[in-house]
Amino acid sequence: MRTVRFLLEKEFKQIFRNKSILAMILVMPFMQLIIMPLAANYEVKNINLSVVDNDHSEYSHQMVNKVIASGYFRLVQTAQTFNQAMPKIESDQADLILEIPANFERNLIKEGNQKVFVAVNAINGVKAGLGASYLSSILRDYNEQVLMQWVQGSKIPITPNISITYSNWFNPSLNYRFFMVPGILAILVTMVAGFLSALNIVKEKEVGTIEQINVTPIKKYHFILGKLIPFWVLGNVVFTIGLLVSYFIYGIVPVGQLWVMYAFLFAYLPAILGFGLLVSTFCETQQQAMFIMFFFMMVFILLGGLFTSIESMPNWAQVVSRFNPVSYLIRVMRMVVLKGSGISDILPQIGVMAIFAIVLNTLAMFNYKKTS
Amino acid sequence: MWAISAINLKKTYGKEATVAVDDISFEVAKGELFGLIGPDGAGKTSIFRMLTTLLLPDGGNATVLGLDVVTDYKTIRKKVGYMPGKFSLYPDLTVLENLNFFATVFGTTVDENYDLIRDIYVQLEPFKDRRAGKLSGGMKQKLALCCALIHKPDVLFLDEPTTGVDPVSRKEFWQMLKRLKDQGITILVSTPYMDEASMCDRIALIQEGKILSINTPQAITAAFPSPIYAVKANNMFGLIQALQQQKEVSACYTFGEFAHVIYKEFPLSEIDMKNYLNENNLELQFYSSIEATIEDCFIRFLK
Numbered sequence: 001m002r003t004v005r006f007l008l009e010k011e012f013k014q015i016f017r018n019k020s021i022l023a024m025i026l027v028m029p030f031m032q033l034i035i036m037p038l039a040a041n042y043e044v045k046n047i048n049l050s051v052v053d054n055d056h057s058e059y060s061h062q063m064v065n066k067v068i069a070s071g072y073f074r075l076v077q078t079a080q081t082f083n084q085a086m087p088k089i090e091s092d093q094a095d096l097i098l099e100i101p102a103n104f105e106r107n108l109i110k111e112g113n114q115k116v117f118v119a120v121n122a123i124n125g126v127k128a129g130l131g132a133s134y135l136s137s138i139l140r141d142y143n144e145q146v147l148m149q150w151v152q153g154s155k156i157p158i159t160p161n162i163s164i165t166y167s168n169w170f171n172p173s174l175n176y177r178f179f180m181v182p183g184i185l186a187i188l189v190t191m192v193a194g195f196l197s198a199l200n201i202v203k204e205k206e207v208g209t210i211e212q213i214n215v216t217p218i219k220k221y222h223f224i225l226g227k228l229i230p231f232w233v234l235g236n237v238v239f240t241i242g243l244l245v246s247y248f249i250y251g252i253v254p255v256g257q258l259w260v261m262y263a264f265l266f267a268y269l270p271a272i273l274g275f276g277l278l279v280s281t282f283c284e285t286q287q288q289a290m291f292i293m294f295f296f297m298m299v300f301i302l303l304g305g306l307f308t309s310i311e312s313m314p315n316w317a318q319v320v321s322r323f324n325p326v327s328y329l330i331r332v333m334r335m336v337v338l339k340g341s342g343i344s345d346i347l348p349q350i351g352v353m354a355i356f357a358i359v360l361n362t363l364a365m366f367n368y369k370k371t372s
Numbered sequence: 373m374w375a376i377s378a379i380n381l382k383k384t385y386g387k388e389a390t391v392a393v394d395d396i397s398f399e400v401a402k403g404e405l406f407g408l409i410g411p412d413g414a415g416k417t418s419i420f421r422m423l424t425t426l427l428l429p430d431g432g433n434a435t436v437l438g439l440d441v442v443t444d445y446k447t448i449r450k451k452v453g454y455m456p457g458k459f460s461l462y463p464d465l466t467v468l469e470n471l472n473f474f475a476t477v478f479g480t481t482v483d484e485n486y487d488l489i490r491d492i493y494v495q496l497e498p499f500k501d502r503r504a505g506k507l508s509g510g511m512k513q514k515l516a517l518c519c520a521l522i523h524k525p526d527v528l529f530l531d532e533p534t535t536g537v538d539p540v541s542r543k544e545f546w547q548m549l550k551r552l553k554d555q556g557i558t559i560l561v562s563t564p565y566m567d568e569a570s571m572c573d574r575i576a577l578i579q580e581g582k583i584l585s586i587n588t589p590q591a592i593t594a595a596f597p598s599p600i601y602a603v604k605a606n607n608m609f610g611l612i613q614a615l616q617q618q619k620e621v622s623a624c625y626t627f628g629e630f631a632h633v634i635y636k637e638f639p640l641s642e643i644d645m646k647n648y649l650n651e652n653n654l655e656l657q658f659y660s661s662i663e664a665t666i667e668d669c670f671i672r673f674l675k
């Protein structure tokens with residue numbers, strides 16, 4: 001244990017002398033948490049709309065105004081013909097074309113129904129899909145409004161109507177940031193811990209210091225512990241900074257207890273660090289380690305449930321995400337921060353992380369050879 | 373019992389089985405300063421790495437202090453000091469921190485074995501709070517030697533300790549090794565510099581993984597079989613060309629500002645040499661019989 005203490009002392013000295021690592025640990029949480037949640041947003045706004053109004057009636061004007069007033073659309077053009085509007089889509093200046101047929105108002109009143117045409121630029125699938133559905137819901141709304149005007153006084157309802165009232169549990173105001181920030185914090189902790197540990201043993205290999213260490217009587221598990229503990233501490237530091245940032249900037253106060261999150265982190269960090277160390281023992285240069293970690297990080301993040309929910313992934317991806325430690329952290333973070341889950345709710349996740357940690361670190365220890 | 377003994381040691385690398393160490397056998401007595409002399413790529417580092425238990429041999433076996441390098445590696449690691457050819461201390465720790473670190477991982481302290489490193493450490497003392505990465509080449513080597521010595525090893529392995537170090541520091545370094553030897557430490561040292569060979573008790577000349585000769589430096593040079601002369605003329609290139617045409621000459625090559633000439637049997641007299649060179653439009657400036665150096669022996673073994 002004395003050896004581990006000296007290894008730790010050495011490791012911490014090296015970390016505190018490495019200005020870039022310190023900057024990464026302190027600045028990254030701030031930057032990421034301040035910028036990312038503001039920019040990464042599911043809500044689609046500023047959809048560029050081009051309107052081809054062949055009717056020029058009161059109804060058609062009313063309808064277009066209603067669409068613009070929703071705040072999601074920006075009128076970029078009022079074209080005479082559809083062909084005139086099309087170049088706007090081709091040059092990516094417009095996302096949607098709404099074409100209102102001639103005699104829209106007359107036919108609507110006379111025949112009781114009328115069709116409008118919506119052309120969607122589907123290059124950006126999310127924007128196109130959401131834009132089209134926003135537009136159609138606004139038009140439906142307008143449709144109801146028109147119906148209401150007509151049936152005033154009449155006692156017979158024309159269509160049966162189910163109106164829905166929402167109550168959003170755990171995030172009543174549907175604040176997007178409450179959902180994103182804990183997830184981003186999870187990614188952040190993972191990145192810092194994963195990359196630092198992956199690059200560390202490789203660095204000793206590159207500099208050649210491992211050669212000197214290998215001829216000493218230091219035991220393998222001492223060496224691995226000496227690498228694990230400093231980054232475990234740093235992971236907790238980054239996490240704490242992140243929680244403070246999300247409290248002071250976004251006013252996010254976890255509903256659940258703080259120690260529950262730290263309890264999970266206690267098991268989670270060794271798992272991630274073990275993975276980093278395992279990568280580290282396989283690589284010869286920091287460049288190799290960097291690329292391998294990058295590959296896994298991409299998979300971890302994209303299949304981690306930060307941006308897209310795991311439940312809506314195909315079956316195989318759901319199976320993969322079960323082996324993805326990041327998905328557990330993101331889930332636990334949201335459970336505790338938004339829902340206030342207690343320790344008993346996240347015990348299964350802690351258990352899985354403990355298994356991950358033991359397996360990965362054991363592998364790393366066996367794969368770290370003092371003799372080649 | 374030998375301090376180090378290697379028997380038919382063998383190491384190959386890669387799929388093509390490039391032979392790095394080919395059936396090498398040698399012994400080093402206790403308290404001996406033994407040199408492995410050979411050019412880059414001769415297999416010196418591979419031998420060191422096998423003896424310091426960092427590399428598993430592919431054939432043969434070796435013992436250090438009577439302990440097998442494969443089975444008793446744990447005990448060996450406690451008893452030997454190793455200084456790799458490449459500087460391998462922590463560049464971001466200071467001189468003192470490096471020293472303390474390596475002392476503690478061996479379960480000792482700097483104070484405990486201070487007398488062993490005192491001579492070397494006094495030169496480092498003014499820089500003790502400087503980061504190791506910022507030291508000069510010679511200072512780095514001294515620090516590395518201190519770190520390899522700090523646990524009072526019985527055997528010291530020094531892989532090319534003077535490569536890339538200035539001549540003055542090199543000389544100092546070898547004096548330090550002599551003093552360590554006097555304290556009873558067995559030292560195995562490798563170097564590509566032939567002039568350093570004479571500082572060793574015994575040397576092994578190595579080339580392409582094979583030992584060419586093992587003996588004391590004096591015995592190796594004394595055993596040089598042919599007459600050898602140093603020659604100097606006004607034009608080195610012309611001189612070498614001319615000498616190669618001479619039928620009594622078996623070999624000639626440049627050696628600093630001189631050319632070394634090895635005769636088959638009978639050396640030319642100074643007059644004959646002068647006349648011969650004149651015929652080739654060269655002017656003789658220096659001509660004398662010399663003692664063969666280790667380098668001369670090495671070149672002869674390579675032929």
